[in-house]
Amino acid sequence: MTDVSILFDEFKHEFNRDGYADPRPFLSRAPVDDRATLEALIAAYLEAAPAASSDEAAYADSAARRLVSVLDEVVGESGGLWPQALPLLRRRARMRRHELVSRLTAELDLAGGEDLVRAAFHEMESGGLYSQDVQPPVLEALGRILGESADTLRSLGRRLGPPRAQLGTATAFARGGDSVWRPPSTPRAAESAPNDPKRIELERRVDQLFRGRGAGQE
Amino acid sequence: MGDLSRLSDGALLAHLRKLVADGRDSEARDAFGRLFFRYEGALRSRALGKLPADDVDDVLQLIGLKFWAKACSTREIGSVKAYLHGIARNVIADQADAVNKRRKHNALLPSEHVGVNDSVGDDSGELDPGYEQVESRLTASGAGLIIRHVRAKLNPLHARVIDLCELGDCTPDATVDLIRAEGGEITRDNVYQIRSRFHVELKKALHSAGFDCGVGS
Numbered sequence: 001m002t003d004v005s006i007l008f009d010e011f012k013h014e015f016n017r018d019g020y021a022d023p024r025p026f027l028s029r030a031p032v033d034d035r036a037t038l039e040a041l042i043a044a045y046l047e048a049a050p051a052a053s054s055d056e057a058a059y060a061d062s063a064a065r066r067l068v069s070v071l072d073e074v075v076g077e078s079g080g081l082w083p084q085a086l087p088l089l090r091r092r093a094r095m096r097r098h099e100l101v102s103r104l105t106a107e108l109d110l111a112g113g114e115d116l117v118r119a120a121f122h123e124m125e126s127g128g129l130y131s132q133d134v135q136p137p138v139l140e141a142l143g144r145i146l147g148e149s150a151d152t153l154r155s156l157g158r159r160l161g162p163p164r165a166q167l168g169t170a171t172a173f174a175r176g177g178d179s180v181w182r183p184p185s186t187p188r189a190a191e192s193a194p195n196d197p198k199r200i201e202l203e204r205r206v207d208q209l210f211r212g213r214g215a216g217q218e
Numbered sequence: 219m220g221d222l223s224r225l226s227d228g229a230l231l232a233h234l235r236k237l238v239a240d241g242r243d244s245e246a247r248d249a250f251g252r253l254f255f256r257y258e259g260a261l262r263s264r265a266l267g268k269l270p271a272d273d274v275d276d277v278l279q280l281i282g283l284k285f286w287a288k289a290c291s292t293r294e295i296g297s298v299k300a301y302l303h304g305i306a307r308n309v310i311a312d313q314a315d316a317v318n319k320r321r322k323h324n325a326l327l328p329s330e331h332v333g334v335n336d337s338v339g340d341d342s343g344e345l346d347p348g349y350e351q352v353e354s355r356l357t358a359s360g361a362g363l364i365i366r367h368v369r370a371k372l373n374p375l376h377a378r379v380i381d382l383c384e385l386g387d388c389t390p391d392a393t394v395d396l397i398r399a400e401g402g403e404i405t406r407d408n409v410y411q412i413r414s415r416f417h418v419e420l421k422k423a424l425h426s427a428g429f430d431c432g433v434g435s
Contacts (some may be wrong), residue, residue, distance in 0.1 A: 052258070063275060092316045
C-alpha cells in the first residue's frame with residue numbers, strides 16, 4: 001500500500017521525464033479505495049498538462065510524425081482520409097470487412113446486392129470513391145455500424161489538397177464507364193441473369209447511393 | 219515562417235490554416251504534426267490508462283485524423299489543448315466501449331472459438347478489475363470538475379499548495395520556497411498535511427458523486 005501523494009508524484013515525475021506515463025502501474029499500487037482519488041488526480045493533471053517542448057529527435061519518432069506521413073499518403077485522394085480512417089474504425093469495431101458489408105447491405109435494404117455493396121465499400125476504403133458522391137443514407141448506416149456520426153465520416157472523407165492528376169485504378173474503373181466496377185475476385189451473383197430487372201435495379205441503387213449517379217433524378 | 223516551436227497553439231493553428239488556404243499543403247501537414255506533437259504524450263498517457271496498449275497507436279491516429287479534419291475546417295477552436303482533449307475523450311471512450319464489448323463477446327464464446335476472430339487483432343489486454351470499474355465511469359472532465367469543486371473550498375494558502383504541488387509539478391521543497399518567497403509561512407510537513415487532507419476531501423467528493431470502487435471503502 002502506498003500513499004496517494006507518493007504515487008501521484010512518481011507518476012508526474014515519469015511523465016515529465018519520458019513525455020508520457022502509463023497510469024496503470026501506479027493505480028495498481030494504490031489501495032483499492034484510493035484508486036478513484038489517484039485516477040482523478042492523474043486525469044486532471046493530464047488534461048491540464050502543458051504543451052511538450054520542441055524536441056526534433058522525439059518528434060521524428062512520434063505518432064505525430066507518423067500521422068503526417070499518413071496525411072502525405074492520402075493527399076489529393078478523392079476519399080480524403082477514408083483509406084486510413086475506415087480501416088481504423090472497422091478495427092475498433094472488431095469487424096471484418098465481410099461482416100460490415102453484410103450489415104451495411106441490410107441497413108441499406110439492398111438484399112441480394114451484397115456483392116455490389118462489397119465492391120463499392122472496397123472502393124470507399126481504398127480511396128476510390130469521391131466522398132461528396134456518397135449519399136447520406138450510406139454514411140448514416142456506416143455511422144451506426146461503426147459508432148461514428150455521419151458528419152464525422154463526411155468530414156473525414158473530404159479531399160486534402162488539390163486532386164491527384166492520376167486517379168487510382170479503382171476510381172478509373174468506377175468513373176470510366178456505365179458498368180459497375182467490381183474487384184476481380186467479386187463475381188456477379190451467379191444466380192442473376194444478365195437482364196434480371198431486380199439485379200439491374202440493385203445496381204442502379206448501389207450506384208446512386210455510393211457514386212451519386214442518378215441522385216435526384218427519380 | 220521560421221521556428222514553429224515559438225508559436226502559441228492558437229498562432230500555430232492560424233498559421234496552419236493559412237498554409238492550407240494558400241495551397242501549401244506539405245507545410246500545413248508539417249505544422250499540424252508539430253501541433254499534435256505538443257499534446258501527444260498527454261493523449262498517449264490518457265489512452266494507456268483506459269485501453270490495452272495495442273490499441274493506443276490506433277487511437278492516437280484516429281484522434282489525429284479527426285483533429286486534422288477540424289483543423290483544416292473553418293470551425294472555431296478556442297483552445298487547441300481543450301479541443302484535442304475533447305476529441306480524445308470521445309475516441310478513447312468509444313474504443314474502451316469496443317474493448318469491453320470484445321471482452322464480453324470472448325467470454326461468451328465457447329473456448330475453442332476464442333481467438334478465432336483475430337483477423338483484426340484481438341488482444342483484449344488486461345486491466346485490473348477494480349480499476350476498470352472506476353475508469354469506465356470517471357472521465358477526465360468529470361475528475362477536473364470534482365477537483366475544482368474540492369479546491370474551491372480551501373483557504374488561499376492551501377489552494378496555493380494544491381496548485382503548486384498537486385496539480386503543478388513543484389516538489390514539496392520548491393512549494394515551500396515559493397510560498398515563503400510570496401510571504402507565506404509554511405513548512406514541508408504542512409505541505410504533506412495539506413495534500414493528505416485534500417486527498418481525503420477529494421475521496422469523499424468522488425464517493426458522493428458515485429466514483430469509487432466500493433471495495434474496502
